[in-house]
Each structure stands twice: as structure tokens, then as C-alpha cells.
Amino acid sequence: MASIIKRKNSYCVVYRYTDEKGKSHQRWESFPTNAEARKRKNQIEYEQDNNVFTVPEARTVRELLVDYMEIYGVNKWAMSTYDAKNSLINNYINPIIGDIPLSDLNPRMMEKYYLDLLKVKSKVINNRKPDHQYLTPSRIREVHKLLRNAFNQAVKWELMTRNPVEHATIPKEKPKKRAMWDLPTFKKALELCDDDDLSLALNLAFSCTLRMGEMLGITLDCIDVSEDKIENGTASIFIEKELQRVKRDVFEKLNQRDVLFVFPRCLSGGNTVLVLKEPKTETSKRRVYLPKTVAKMVLQRIKDIQEIKELLGDEYHDYNLLFSSSTGRPMEGQIxxxxxxxxxxxxxxxxxxxxxxxxxxxxxxxxxxGGDIKAVQGDSGHARADMVTEQYSHILDEDRVANARRVDEQVYNQQPQKTQADNTTDMNPTELLGQIFSNPEMGKAFQAFLQQYHNNA
Structure with a gap:
């Protein structure tokens, strides 16, 4: 029998087993939710009752990671996360340190392993060409996080006495500034865009702070848009699912976890499947309010979809999607x-x-x-407010400068220095006209304006 014990923010499944020598041991396995712990508890009890229970007994890094993926990964990760972690293991961990016994691992060896990874060439994953020839410090950090967690589980499973990467030094990562459009460039792009799908996508992504999968997963039943709603500014969309293509083996391994709908395949074969699934975190489920202009675009798109449905009849594949092909099939991100x-x-x-x-x-x-982090977090769907502040803290510097100026004014009675524009507003009409006519071109423009005004009068 097994039992569940809550420890801080985790749930531990505790059970006893007998080793090959007949000695009894107690083992703890940790899970982030009560549901996952109950699932593991039922699995253990079922296997024990049928005499097929096997205790994790990994002797090498490779064997540990097999147990780690089967017990921890399957119960905790989303499909995309499971696939990404599995790729890290198969490409950058097992080929290098997979056959090393757990008892031989030490911090010095692991630090050398991290340094050696800088000389390892990046692999092509899912037919995507890597951005860099060799592994970057950022990717090595992902490997470190995976191993640190796996070794922590090994310590809990009594396979190791300590975590060899707990205090390991990893290659320093240089922060890279993300390229993005400023507002004038974005507005210019909207003016130049003549693709209806892309235009709607650009407007929704910017105004609603959407991820690609969230946007392409919007269904018409999650859109609350009408003429009245638009007029009073309460038109909205509810984000509760995302479109994602996943590997079939991962899809089956995780027992279709969080999948709401599986789209039929257009072609036979293939090792991937297109699904509508729940977002990665609960906070990603959110209502986002639409600007009136964008709400009108969405309303027009819904009307266009209705017209196409009536035109094609049964030939239209109705999946109730806002973004779809001319026949109703889901539109993927690559388009x-x-x-x-x-x-x-x-x-x-x-x-x-x-x-x-x-x-x-x-x-x-x-x-x-003005730096309203909670309001922005509500739109972005970040799990924690500090994820916004850490990534975008430089934006808040403007407000901090303004705060310093306000302290000067309120505490030290220092009046703000006036700009040239401020000085202009303090001039009397005669001084202002003199300032205008001191510039010949401005004087001519002002005279032309007066002449035009006189003619219209």
C-alpha cells in the first residue's frame, strides 16, 4: 500500500518495498499536484497487487533518465515540454555522459561536461535548422536545469546521496536584446499589409498580447463581439485553448493529456498530429478586451466565415475556428x-x-x-507578475526617472525646468508673432494661412 503526504507545495507518494536481499525500504516520490500523486499511488498499488512492481534502480545516467521521464515527466509535463526535454536527453546528454555510473558523478566532472558542451554542434530537431553552429550557454542552461531536477529525484529515490550539479558553475549567458518593432514600424506594417489573414493576425497579436498558438486556437464560441459590445467597449475574446502540432509518440505516451480535440489528418501516415489543447498554465486562460477597431475586424471576419459556410455547404469543414483555410481547415503558424x-x-x-x-x-x-504590471499580466497570461518585471524592467525606468523629478518638486521645492515649448506658451501675442516672423519660412506660412482664412470668411 502507498500513502500521500503533503509537503509544502508538493505531494509525496510514500510506499515500502523489499529489495533483492529481503530488506524492507521506504521510498518517497514527489509530485506537484494531488491528482498526479493519486495517479502514481494507484499505479504503484496496482503493480504491487499484481506482483509486477519495479522500483527505480538506475545505475547509470541513461537508466536514471529513463525512470525520470517515465515517472516524473509523464506525470508533470505538457506534450511540447516532454518532447523538448526528450530531445535534450537524446542529443546532448545520453551520447556524452549517458553510460557514466551515478556513483562516479561529481561536481568537477559535471562542470567540465558543461564546458565541453560549448564545443558540441547543434542538432537539427523536427526538421528545424539550428540558429547557431554550436550549443549556446542558453541551451546548456536548459540541460543543466533538466539534470538538476533529475538528480534531485534520484536523491529522493535513494539512488544518489547528493546532487552533483546543485552548485555547479555553468557557462555565463550574455543577455541578448530581442528584436522587435517600435510603434511607428508596426503602424507602417499594417498600412503595407494586403494579406487579410496576416493583417488580422498582426492586429490581434499586438492588441491582445497573444501567442501564435493561442491566436490560431480561437474558436467562435469564445468570441464575445457584437455591435453593442463594440460601442460600449466591452467586446472580448476568451483564451482557453491553443493550436499545436505534436509528435504522435509523445501524444500517445502522455495519453492525450490536456487535448480537447484532434483534427483529422489530411494525408495518411506522418508522425505528428494537429490538436487543440488546453494552455500550458491556468493563468494562460484569460479574457482579453478588444480595441473597437480590432473588434470590428473580428466581427467582419465572422461574417465572412458565415458567407463561406453558406457558399460551400457540406464541403466546408466546420471546426468553428476564427483562423482557417478557405475550406475551414485549421491554419497553422507556418502560414x-x-x-x-x-x-x-x-x-x-x-x-x-x-x-x-x-x-x-x-x-x-x-x-x-504607467507600469501597471497586474493589468498587463492579465492580458499576457504570464504565470507570475515577476516574469513581466524581470523581462521588461527597463520599461519602468521612465517612471522611476519621473518619480525622482516629483521628489525634487514636492520635497525640495525645485521647479521643473521649462522647455522651449513651455517658454513659448508664456509669451504675449506680440512676442509670439515676433518669434514667428523671425523665421522667414514660418512668416510666409503664417501669412498664407491668414490669406486663406480671409478668403473663406
């Missing part, structure tokens, strides 16, 4: 990405990825709201 790249290339715009629009949106919403 929007290709259209954006074409717009950038044709009009020589700064090269950015679609996700950068979300960062532009957060940046400007922080500026316009």
Missing part, C-alpha cells in the same frame, strides 16, 4: 510566418519573428499604463 517574412522582405522592414509582436505589445502596454 502566418511565411506571410510575415514576405511582408518584411517586400518592404524592407526590420526582420522580426511573429512572437516579437507579443513583446512589443507588453512593452507599450507597460508604458501606456
Amino acid at each position: 502566418i510566418t511565411r506571410a510575415l517574412k514576405k511582408l518584411i522582405r517586400d518592404h524592407n522592414l526590420p526582420d522580426v519573428c511573429f512572437h516579437s509582436l507579443r513583446h512589443s505589445s507588453i512593452t507599450y502596454k507597460l508604458k501606456w499604463s
Whole structure:
């Protein structure tokens, strides 16, 4: 039998087992939620009752990671996370240190391993060419986080006495400034865009701070838009699912976790499946209010969809999606990405990825709201407010400068220095006219304005 004990923010499944020598041991396995702990508890009790229970007994890094993925990863991770972690293990961990016994690992060995990773060439994953020839410090940090967690589980499972990477030094990562459009560039792109799908995508991504998958997963039943709602400014969309293509083996391994709908395949074969799934975190489920202009675009798109449905009849594949092909099938991110790249290339715009629009949106919403982090977090769906402040703290510097100026004014009675524009407003009419006519071009323009006014009068 097994039992569940709550420890701080985790739930531990506690059970006893007998080793090969007949000695009894107690083991603890930790899980982030009570539901996952209950699932593991039921699994253990079922296997014990049927005499098929096997205690994790990994002797090498490779064997540990197999148990780690089966017990921890399957119960905790979303499909995309599971796939990403599995790729790290197969490409950068097992080929290098997979056969090393757990008992031989030490901090010095692991630090050398991290340094050696800087000389390892990046692998092609899911047919995507890597951005860098060799592993970057950022990718090595991902490897470190995975191993640190796996070794922590090994310590809990009594497979190791200590975590060899707990205090390991990893290559320093140089922060890279993300390329994104400023507001004038974004407005210019909207003016130049003649692709209806891309235009709606650009407007929604910026105004609603959406991720690509969230935007493409919007269904019509989650849109609350009408003429009245638009008029009073309460038109909104509810984000509760996302469109994602996942590997079939991961899809089956995780027992279709969080999947709401599986789209039929257009072609037979293939090792991936397209799904609508729940967002990665609960905070990603949110209501976002639409600007009136964007709400009108959405309302027009819904009307266009209804017209196409009536025109095609049974030939239309109705999945109730806001973004779809002309026959109703889901529109994948690569279509929007290709259209954006074409717009950038044709009009020589700064090269950015679609996700950068979300960062532009957060940046400007922080500026316009005076640093209202909670309001911006509500739109962005970040799990924690500090995720916003850490990424966009530089935006708040403007308000901090303003605060220093206010302290000067209120505490030290220092009056703000007037700009040239401020000085102009203090002039009497004669001085102002003199200032205008001191510039010949301004004087001519002012005279032309007076003549035009006189003729219209």
C-alpha cells in the first residue's frame, strides 16, 4: 500500500518495498499536484497487487533518465515540454555522459561536461535548422536545469546521496536584446499589409498580447463581439485553448493529456498530429478586451466565415475556428510566418519573428499604463507578475526617472525646468508673432494661412 503526504507545495507518494536481499525500504516520490500523486499511488498499488512492481534502480545516467521521464515527466509535463526535454536527453546528454555510473558523478566532472558542451554542434530537431553552429550557454542552461531536477529525484529515490550539479558553475549567458518593432514600424506594417489573414493576425497579436498558438486556437464560441459590445467597449475574446502540432509518440505516451480535440489528418501516415489543447498554465486562460477597431475586424471576419459556410455547404469543414483555410481547415503558424517574412522582405522592414509582436505589445502596454504590471499580466497570461518585471524592467525606468523629478518638486521645492515649448506658451501675442516672423519660412506660412482664412470668411 502507498500513502500521500503533503509537503509544502508538493505531494509525496510514500510506499515500502523489499529489495533483492529481503530488506524492507521506504521510498518517497514527489509530485506537484494531488491528482498526479493519486495517479502514481494507484499505479504503484496496482503493480504491487499484481506482483509486477519495479522500483527505480538506475545505475547509470541513461537508466536514471529513463525512470525520470517515465515517472516524473509523464506525470508533470505538457506534450511540447516532454518532447523538448526528450530531445535534450537524446542529443546532448545520453551520447556524452549517458553510460557514466551515478556513483562516479561529481561536481568537477559535471562542470567540465558543461564546458565541453560549448564545443558540441547543434542538432537539427523536427526538421528545424539550428540558429547557431554550436550549443549556446542558453541551451546548456536548459540541460543543466533538466539534470538538476533529475538528480534531485534520484536523491529522493535513494539512488544518489547528493546532487552533483546543485552548485555547479555553468557557462555565463550574455543577455541578448530581442528584436522587435517600435510603434511607428508596426503602424507602417499594417498600412503595407494586403494579406487579410496576416493583417488580422498582426492586429490581434499586438492588441491582445497573444501567442501564435493561442491566436490560431480561437474558436467562435469564445468570441464575445457584437455591435453593442463594440460601442460600449466591452467586446472580448476568451483564451482557453491553443493550436499545436505534436509528435504522435509523445501524444500517445502522455495519453492525450490536456487535448480537447484532434483534427483529422489530411494525408495518411506522418508522425505528428494537429490538436487543440488546453494552455500550458491556468493563468494562460484569460479574457482579453478588444480595441473597437480590432473588434470590428473580428466581427467582419465572422461574417465572412458565415458567407463561406453558406457558399460551400457540406464541403466546408466546420471546426468553428476564427483562423482557417478557405475550406475551414485549421491554419497553422507556418502560414502566418511565411506571410510575415514576405511582408518584411517586400518592404524592407526590420526582420522580426511573429512572437516579437507579443513583446512589443507588453512593452507599450507597460508604458501606456504607467507600469501597471497586474493589468498587463492579465492580458499576457504570464504565470507570475515577476516574469513581466524581470523581462521588461527597463520599461519602468521612465517612471522611476519621473518619480525622482516629483521628489525634487514636492520635497525640495525645485521647479521643473521649462522647455522651449513651455517658454513659448508664456509669451504675449506680440512676442509670439515676433518669434514667428523671425523665421522667414514660418512668416510666409503664417501669412498664407491668414490669406486663406480671409478668403473663406
